[in-house]
Amino acid sequence: MSCIIIGASHAGVQAAVNLRGQGYEGGITLISAEKVLPYQRPPLSKAFLQDTLPEQRLWLRPEAFYQQKHIDLKLNTRVTAINREQQTVVLENGDTLPYSQLILATGASVRRLNLPGSERKGIHYLRDHSDTSGIKAQLPDVTNVVVIGGGYIGLEAAASLNKMGKNVTVLVNTARPLQHLTSPVISDYLCRLHEGNGVTIETNILATEITGGAHLDGVTCDNGKHYPADMVVAGIGVEPCTELAAMCGLAISNGVEVNGYMQTSDEHIYAIGDCANFHHAIYNKPLRIESVQNATDQAKTVAQAICNKASAYTALPWFWSDQYDAKLQIAGLSTGYDEVVVRQESDTSLAAFYFAKERMIAVDTINQPKSFMVARKYLPTLPNIDKTLLADPDVAVSDIFTGAEACLT
Structure with missing residues (x-):
């Protein structure tokens, strides 16, 4: 029994970590085309660019971690083909590696x-x-x-x-x-x-x-x-890396098509992270989400599926962005909103709550971590949020949501 993971960013590394955490005893090979240890991506445009984050703090895990967990990390290594019939991957140097399960965590490339x-x-x-x-x-x-x-x-x-x-x-x-x-x-x-x-x-x-x-x-x-x-x-966007999946005949549509367990059209192959297009249960439509949260949560889902503890992926998307002293935090997807309620707590603190047909579907906050955390907890389950109270900075957001929850019981 062996699992090969192609791609060693947030999704790939976390899949390897979660497989071991779920008790997977087979071999795990983690393949990265890059020369450096797997690293966090968000600091690349912020602290690492500004030289305020030492390189060793950029790594997702220290090198010794992979050895301790018996994860074979192959750096500066490219996969050129997947042979589904033989269940092998072909490396750029001509070597072939067999797999029982294959996880595509190939991410996306810049336009x-x-x-x-x-x-x-x-x-x-x-x-x-x-x-x-x-x-x-x-x-x-x-x-x-x-x-x-x-x-x-x-x-x-x-x-x-x-x-x-x-x-x-x-x-x-x-x-x-x-x-x-x-x-x-x-x-x-x-x-x-x-x-x-x-x-x-x-x-x-x-x-x-x-x-x-x-x-x-x-x-x-x-x-x-x-x-x-x-x-x-x-910075004009990215495209999902689907070349390997397409070459071996997997279903492709704005990414590698997967089901709720991150399984592709081949039962032995999974896809997670930026390259995966899945039907989201909350939004009832296919989505391909580019975020650290999505990558790490799907890594948990795929590990559970491989270890016969399957639980379908239903996580609410959330994101963040740091610019100067502003921390932008986003929960949910605001696409299709028809009303925005703004909560202004100070000149440097505001939140935008998005509604569609009277139901709150998303929130964007700037320097309002409490509003973000509370909304993220309750989205998208609560109808009938009092919008007047929501816009009032003197009323605690937690009281508004717990009050709405109480109305359901």
Whole structure:
């Protein structure tokens, strides 16, 4: 009995940890294409980029841990093929490894710029350890940075680079940052926060060319403006890594299709994390979720399934983002909301509660950890939340939710 895990980020490492925790006694092989120990991804755009987090604190587990748990960690190793009939994987060096169960934790890869000049030196992405290391290596020679993309990665990178003394401009191709992810009240707060710290945010704008010679010198946009730059950081989204799954004939649709137990169309193969598309019981639709929480929770689900303790995945999605002194915490998915109730506790503390057909479906909070924790606990089970009380900062959020819960009994 042996389990091979392809991918050694949050999902893959946690799957190995949970398998041992569930009593799995077979061999576990954890394969990583990267040269460094498996690491946390969130600090790559924040503390690790700012050089305030030592590299050894970036690791998910120390090297000795894998030896102690009898997990065969293979670094700098690529899988080139999966043979489903023989239940083997083929490595880049030609070796084959047999498996009883195979877990795909292959994650996602960045979308790359596709415009004139996108081959010039000085363009960076922010997905893995080598990306952040490349940015840090160039920073001593950088004064002006253009960030292309107004999602979480783009804004976090902008905040970090600004704190490091760089002149930062963020180019957003929508009317506001995070337009497809949060409400105007949250976007507006973050815009004011960035601009108050000296970052320039340009909206409704498209980059059309990266200018310069061998090394870039700026970005030209569809409004005719040219933004000088010594460095460009692009955060324009990711695509699930499904190549191996597709090559061996697994069902693919915006990721590797899995059931509630993370099992693919092959009963011996599972997929978890950013690469997995599953039917979410809470939202009653297929979802592919890119978050640490989703990766680690699905790792628990797959370990239970392999160890014959199956429990379907039903976890509520939650996320976070740190920018300057603002801690943004998100519980649930706000897609399809028709009303937002705002709770403002101070100039630097607010929450947006999202409703759809009178039922609360999500919450975004900035520096309101209590509101986040309480809402996360009760979402999405409670109807009939008193919205007037919810907007009143003098009424404890916990009292509002426990009161609504009492009405159900």
